[in-house]
Amino acid sequence: xxxxxxxxxxxIVQAVVRGExxxxxxxxxxxxxxPPLWSVVAANPHALRIGIELGMAKSQAAQFTAVEIRHRSxxxxxAAHEALLDLGWSVSPRVEDTAxxxxxxxxxxxGALFGPEEKIAQELAKRSASLGLSARIAAAQSxxxxxxxxxxxxxxxxxxxxxxxxxxSALPVHTLLPSPEILExxxxxxxxxxxxxxxLPVIQLSERLGQEGVRLHTxxxxxxxxxxxxxxxxxxxxxxxxxxxxxxxxxxxxxxxGRLLDQLCERLAARSLSARAIRMEFELERSFxxxxxxxxxxxxxxxxxxxxxxxxxxPVPMRDSKLLLKLVRLRLQSDPPxxxxxxxxxxxxxxxxxxxxxxxxxxxxxxxxxxxxxxxRLANLVGDANVGSPQLxxxxxxxxxxxxxxxxxxxxxxxxxxKSSTPTNRNRSELRVAKPANGFRLFxxxxxxxxxxxxxxxxxxxxxxxxxxxxxxxxxxRTSGDWWQEPWDQAEWDVEVxxxxxxxKTKLLAEPARVRGLxxxxxxxxxxxxxxxxxxx
Amino acid sequence: MRSALATLRSHVxxxxxxxxxxxxxxxxxxxxxxxxxxxxxxxxxxxGLPRGALTEIYGPACSGxxxxxLSTLAARTAQAEVCALVDARDSFDPRSAEAAGVELQQLLWxxxxxxDQSLRAADLLIQGGGFGFIxxxxxDIAPETVRHVPLNAWFRFRRAVEDTSTVLLLLxxxxxxxxxxxxxxxxxRKAARWSATPKGAANERPAEISRDPFFPHACLLEGADVxxxxxxxxxxxxxxxxxxxxxxxxxxxxxxxxAAGGAADFGSNSDTAQxxxxxxxxxxxxxxxxxxxxx
Numbered sequence: 001x002x003x004x005x006x007x008x009x010x011x012i013v014q015a016v017v018r019g020e021x022x023x024x025x026x027x028x029x030x031x032x033x034x035p036p037l038w039s040v041v042a043a044n045p046h047a048l049r050i051g052i053e054l055g056m057a058k059s060q061a062a063q064f065t066a067v068e069i070r071h072r073s074x075x076x077x078x079a080a081h082e083a084l085l086d087l088g089w090s091v092s093p094r095v096e097d098t099a100x101x102x103x104x105x106x107x108x109x110x111g112a113l114f115g116p117e118e119k120i121a122q123e124l125a126k127r128s129a130s131l132g133l134s135a136r137i138a139a140a141q142s143x144x145x146x147x148x149x150x151x152x153x154x155x156x157x158x159x160x161x162x163x164x165x166x167x168x169s170a171l172p173v174h175t176l177l178p179s180p181e182i183l184e185x186x187x188x189x190x191x192x193x194x195x196x197x198x199x200l201p202v203i204q205l206s207e208r209l210g211q212e213g214v215r216l217h218t219x220x221x222x223x224x225x226x227x228x229x230x231x232x233x234x235x236x237x238x239x240x241x242x243x244x245x246x247x248x249x250x251x252x253x254x255x256x257x258g259r260l261l262d263q264l265c266e267r268l269a270a271r272s273l274s275a276r277a278i279r280m281e282f283e284l285e286r287s288f289x290x291x292x293x294x295x296x297x298x299x300x301x302x303x304x305x306x307x308x309x310x311x312x313x314x315p316v317p318m319r320d321s322k323l324l325l326k327l328v329r330l331r332l333q334s335d336p337p338x339x340x341x342x343x344x345x346x347x348x349x350x351x352x353x354x355x356x357x358x359x360x361x362x363x364x365x366x367x368x369x370x371x372x373x374x375x376x377r378l379a380n381l382v383g384d385a386n387v388g389s390p391q392l393x394x395x396x397x398x399x400x401x402x403x404x405x406x407x408x409x410x411x412x413x414x415x416x417x418x419k420s421s422t423p424t425n426r427n428r429s430e431l432r433v434a435k436p437a438n439g440f441r442l443f444x445x446x447x448x449x450x451x452x453x454x455x456x457x458x459x460x461x462x463x464x465x466x467x468x469x470x471x472x473x474x475x476x477x478r479t480s481g482d483w484w485q486e487p488w489d490q491a492e493w494d495v496e497v498x499x500x501x502x503x504x505k506t507k508l509l510a511e512p513a514r515v516r517g518l519x520x521x522x523x524x525x526x527x528x529x530x531x532x533x534x535x536x537x
Numbered sequence: 538m539r540s541a542l543a544t545l546r547s548h549v550x551x552x553x554x555x556x557x558x559x560x561x562x563x564x565x566x567x568x569x570x571x572x573x574x575x576x577x578x579x580x581x582x583x584x585g586l587p588r589g590a591l592t593e594i595y596g597p598a599c600s601g602x603x604x605x606x607l608s609t610l611a612a613r614t615a616q617a618e619v620c621a622l623v624d625a626r627d628s629f630d631p632r633s634a635e636a637a638g639v640e641l642q643q644l645l646w647x648x649x650x651x652x653d654q655s656l657r658a659a660d661l662l663i664q665g666g667g668f669g670f671i672x673x674x675x676x677d678i679a680p681e682t683v684r685h686v687p688l689n690a691w692f693r694f695r696r697a698v699e700d701t702s703t704v705l706l707l708l709x710x711x712x713x714x715x716x717x718x719x720x721x722x723x724x725x726r727k728a729a730r731w732s733a734t735p736k737g738a739a740n741e742r743p744a745e746i747s748r749d750p751f752f753p754h755a756c757l758l759e760g761a762d763v764x765x766x767x768x769x770x771x772x773x774x775x776x777x778x779x780x781x782x783x784x785x786x787x788x789x790x791x792x793x794x795x796a797a798g799g800a801a802d803f804g805s806n807s808d809t810a811q812x813x814x815x816x817x818x819x820x821x822x823x824x825x826x827x828x829x830x831x832x
Contacts, residue, residue: 362617363616363617363618363619363669364618364667364669364702365618365619365667365669366619366665366666366667366668367666367667370665370666370667371665371667373665374661374662374664374665375645377661378647378658378661378662381654381657381658381661382647382648382649382650382654382658386627386647386648386649387645387646387647387648388645388646389641389642389643389644389645389646390629390631390634390641390644390646391631391641392631392632392635392641399630399632401631401632403646406645407642408619409617409619409642409643436575436576436604436605436607436608436637437604437607437608437633437636437637437638438604438633438760438761439601439602439603439604439605439606439607439633439637440603440630440633441603441628441629441630441676441677442627442628442629442630443628444627444628457753472729472731472756473753473756474731474753474754474756474757474758475753475754476753493753494757494758496729496731496758515597516599516726516729517598517599518599518726518729518758518761519599534628534630535598535599536599536758536761537598537599537600537601537602537603537604537676
């Protein structure tokens with residue numbers, strides 16, 4: 001039975017660096033505290049080499065120009081910890097959440113998937129790098145030995161059974177995480193390594209340090225055994241970032257959004273999941289000038305909200321961060337935040353990835369991901385309400401339609417490439433005729449017209465600067481309804497109009513003189529006027 | 538001179554290597570796959586609408602362009618193809634489209650406000666790929682406005698759909714795409730067809746409305762005879778034979794409660810002209826079962 005411990009050294013620093021890729025390979029110091037008493041709480045080896053010390057004031061640390069100083073972010077640490085757990089769950093369901101910077105993975109049964117333990121450990125190291133974390137990984141037969149080795153030894157370590165004491169002997173004694181008093185005592189004794197501690201007689205150690213001393217002794221010898229405490233897999237995928245300076249421009253923001261989406265998608269990929277929806281939450285800067293400006297306009301006395309939320313619902317589960325970034329950008333372009341952003345939280349609603357087996361003989365259809373992007377771009381161009389699939393409403397009201405989200409037939413049929421065969425569709429297909437129906441073009445809204453009647457029948461029509469003689473007419477066809485709300489009451493006529501020679505070209509009816517056209521006109525009894533509904537084309 | 542040309546040619550081929558295969562090689566683009574427009578007469582005339590090419594249909598208002606559009610949409614959606622309609626003036630009528638047999642669920646309708654938006658929307662759809670049929674309806678845009686669209690815009694569309702299975706249809710009042718279109722059809726309306734007056738014979742044109750007595754309720758608009766003329770083609774269908782180059786007559790529209798007359802009623806079939814009748818879109822809406830209507 002083998003266990004792999006994954007430890008993230010300088011976790012506080014790495015959590016911040018993970019969200020800010022430009023800090024990779026640079027000296028970073030993290031400060032925390034209440035202003036103005038900020039002090040350094042963590043620093044990476046680069047910064048320590050330069051001269052940064054823990055507990056140093058921020059003003060002192062700022063003297064080192066080569067050191068990047070950042071504030072501690074608990075949210076980023078939480079996200080990094082979640083990512084670490086996702087890394088464990090990406091290879092095994094048996095994961096222990098040992099500490100914020102350490103997890104243990106049970107490697108039993110993974111040989112068939114990944115190969116020997118060494119390969120598994122290397123795979124874990126590779127995956128942790130893709131999650132933006134530099135991890136130390138150690139595999140051993142004992143959980144505690146693996147944890148100690150991960151804390152103390154850099155890179156990937158594999159400890160064979162029986163070699164535990166020998167491999168741990170070189171580790172400094174503080175990797176056992178003793179209490180400060182015991183550490184001080186051991187330092188006074190000159191015990192600096194686990195090997196030195198393991199060499200001490202256990203009974204005498206017990207007499208001087210008690211049970212804690214015995215436990216440390218057992219740990220140092222690599223003989224401490226315990227069971228794995230399993231962590232429950234979470235479905236919590238959230239990444240957030242606090243900004244030092246408020247960002248107002250979408251271009252600048254998209255760079256940060258891309259980083260967060262990369263992290264989210266990596267985490268989803270680690271769990272073999274995709275996102276069904278992306279929830280965006282932005283904390284907005286409270287700008288006195290903007291609030292004053294909004295209050296200055298009498299009709300717009302509306303305070304700028306502190307938060308701005310958007311939900312990007314995806315037609316199919318996706319985890320392509322570049323595609324998601326484009327969709328997020330388009331969504332924010334069409335409805336931008338009202339103020340500058342100081343904090344952003346991105347969370348993904350996880351779902352199983354799309355698995356579709358297309359048929360060889362089915363007609364080609366757009367890729368759902370590409371289609372979504374195209375539709376988002378179209379919505380950005382013409383407006384969200386102007387793109388979609390038209391659906392007729394169950395009413396006789398003229399032009400009563402609603403726009404629905406356009407979905408591919410495969411999605412509607414559950415991704416099996418089958419056409420929906422609802423009774424409505426069946427009836428329609430049965431009723432469909434092979435002969436062409438006369439096309440009809442609507443004027444939205446109806447064109448105002450003037451109609452001269454003769455014996456109650458339309459005789460002459462004037463619209464859009466044109467005059468036409470009605471040579472044939474059919475009607476009136478009365479239609480009315482919805483008397484309880486927004487009623488309509490109209491009398492429709494189909495007319496064939498002979499345009500006179502003085503007819504002028506117009507925007508809608510640019511055609512030479514002496515031609516005939518077929519139109520549908522109606523008299524609106526509520527507006528007491530004539531209108532053109534459309535043309536038969 | 539010849540050696541200089543050969544050197545230049547090899548230089549161009551080398552610089553385009555990996556991007557363009559055989560830049561000077563002749564590529565036969567004439568044989569293309571075509572699809573049915575839903576109107577047998579047009580299929581017989583032009584051999585269908587070509588895939589991976591631009592088809593232009595133009596004509597004045599009320600000339601039958603929308604009839605062809607709806608028929609093609611109905612035919613394509615019946616084949617479960619994903620279709621898109623870029624509507625430059627928001628004049629598409631879904632109710633008549635559904636009655637014409639268009640599966641509205643299969644149709645992506647983009648309602649634009651003007652020419653610029655329409656061209657951009659069409660470009661996005663073509664670049665998106667995967668659509669079986671894309672229609673760019675500029676029928677209600679004034680021809681003088683469409684004339685200002687530079688020719689390279691149409692060329693760009695043509696190149697974008699090339700090597701795809703998309704049928705790109707352009708509806709206008711005047712022909713503008715010129716040689717960028719693989720097929721150009723001109724539509725003309727011949728005559729409207731009205732049903733019989735109470736005193737008249739079947740399919741007789743109604744009396745002038747000034748004539749008395751006249752009962753306008755009994756006079757129904759049956760449809761219109763439409764003529765399609767192939768102006769230009771540079772393709773040879775590989776799956777649909779072409780009958781001839783002359784114009785064909787189409788009758789589309791309404792037939793009332795009286796049975797549709799059929800071809801013999803209003804025209805004669807020949808090698809270059811064919812005609813047919815269409816049922817009223819309202820008649821089979823009314824025939825729809827109540828359950829279907831409710832759903």
